[in-house]
Amino acid sequence: MPPSSEAPESPPAVMFLNAADPSGAAGLSADQAVCAAVGCHALPVTTSIWVCDTAEVFDIVEIDADSVVEQARAVLQDVELAAWKVGFLGNVEVVSAVAELLADYAQLPLVTYVGNLQALEESQVEEYIKAMQELVLPQTRVLCGNVTALSQFLFPEVEREQPPTPDVLMQQAQSMGVQYLLVSGVLVPENHVENVLLSPRRQLLRERFEMFDAGFSGAGDTLSAAVASLLGTGAKLDQAVHEALEFLDQSLDFAYRPGMGNLVPDRFFWAQTGPEGEGDSISPVGLQ
Incomplete structure (x- = not known):
């Protein structure tokens, strides 16, 4: 049957410019799942392709900057x-083109996520961070990352024990x-971590969660996509x-x-049945 002329209003559309992750753990895979889970429509733009499993990224297949923008x-x-x-x-050329x-759409909220850059060569990391700092950060409404990744990204030339x-970090950003x-993963006593949202003037939000004794792939992409x-x-x-x-x-x-590597967040946890198997579902955050 053809769609009704009175079709429901489309959900908000969110564009994600990220790497394709064939393991389904992080990158665009995480972005699309999270976006759907909170009731939005994902527009995934592939900026590079990771050769990876659920434990690590082995190589990066680059995509031409013009192709990304197209x-x-x-x-x-x-x-x-x-x-x-x-x-x-992916690389400096893509950073410049995306910037x-x-x-052209400066009025839209932009969330920038800083993840692990270990798959890049050392010389590439320096150039990539500099390009991101100069071209993308000035347009960023919310910068997200765990405290270690943000430290390396915002202070790449400074080695610290802590x-x-x-x-x-906020002053530098x-x-x-x-x-x-938004700084995640700040270690605090009693086996907890804190996540802190800051403006230049003050802390806007500080929330504490119990630390998980496990390794995850895609946690940062999950948070920033949400x-x-x-x-x-x-x-x-x-x-x-x-x-x-x-x-x-x-x-x-x-x-x-799903494999032999890290755990993968279940972005559709709310669709799981209750402990008695009676079909009681958990409401997704933001959709109660």
Whole structure:
């Protein structure tokens, strides 16, 4: 049957510029799953391809910068965008091309995620970080990452025994044009971690969770994708981050191991049946 002329209103569309992850753990795989789970429509743009498993990235297949931008612009001419997220862009040329694209839609909330850059060669890491700092961070509303990754990204030339405090990270991020910073994985006593949302003036949110004694692939992409998607629904920043953190915590609670590597967050934990198998489902964060 043809679609009804009175079809439901489309959900908010969120564009993700990230690497394709064939293991299904991180990158665009995580972005699309999270976006769907919180009720948005994902627009995935492939910026590079990881050769990886659920434990590590072995190699990166680069994609031409023009091809990345052509993917995005073709969709942007057709679908109205509510928000977007930048993940791993692959190389300096793609960073530059994506930055020009972002500048054409400066009114939209941009979430930038800083992950592990270990698959890049040392010389590439330095150039990549510099390009991101100069071209993408000034356009970023929310910069996300765990405290270790952010420390290496914001202070690449400084070696520390301990990572800087979230406030110090925020000061550095602000100097590069970032409006807000979400720092995850800050170790605190009694086997807990804290996640802190900051503005240049103050801490806006601080939430503590029990530490998981396990390794995960895709946790950071899960959190940042949730923030971007929830901002796309029109949620205020502090509420979006609160719900995204709850979403991540429950995704990790229900994590599974599809291979021999790390655990993968279950972004559809809310669709699981109750403990008695009676079909009682858990409501997804943000959709109660």
